[in-house]
Amino acid sequence: MDVTINGKAHRITMADDTPLLWVIRDELGMTGTKYGCGIAQCGACTMLIDGQAIRSCVTPVGSVAGQSITTIEAITDDAVGRRVVEAWVANQVPQCGYCQSGQVMAATALLKQNLKPNDQDVSAAMTNLCRCGTYNAIAAAVRQVAQG
Incomplete structure (x- = not known):
């Protein structure tokens, strides 16, 4: 699957149901976004999807294909x-x-x-x-x- 992160296209090899946080951190090596609780309560993993704040620890990467993802790095x-x-x-x-x-x-x-x-x-x-x-x-x- 292809996703756009910080204005750049990336081909993702992880499963569609993998939380976006782990794709960003583990597959793409962008470690500015933090893991806090894993249940969308603390907000340490907040990213922007088409300008909206989302909790990436519970957001499957497959649900954001075709959308613009912004991380703290950008x-x-x-x-x-x-x-x-x-x-x-x-x-x-x-x-x-x-x-x-x-x-x-x-x-x-x-x-x-x-x-x-x-x-x-x-x-x-x-x-x-x-x-x-x-x-x-x-x-x-x-x-x-x-x-x-």
Whole structure:
């Protein structure tokens, strides 16, 4: 099967029901997206599929054929993604950093859909877990991007 990841076509040899996360990490060697829980609860594995945030640990690769997949490795190629990363750095969001690729992806998806989210929109969209508890810094970074 062929998939488009970060703007490049890739031929995938893994079975169609293999979670996208493992295809990205194990077959293609892109390790920026993390494994957290394996049940779509924590969000460490968040990627964008046609601009929508998805949990790649439970998304079969066969279900995304023909769609545009974006991983953390290419998020700064997107203008909104670049601004999110800059805000993450400016607000010193990461502590351990493990969940941050998923957090950045979720924030980018939100801001691509709603460039001026209110606090409720941010809370509703940013459901990824952060074991270090950097939620206030995450919200501040999202607000910084939203304010322009």
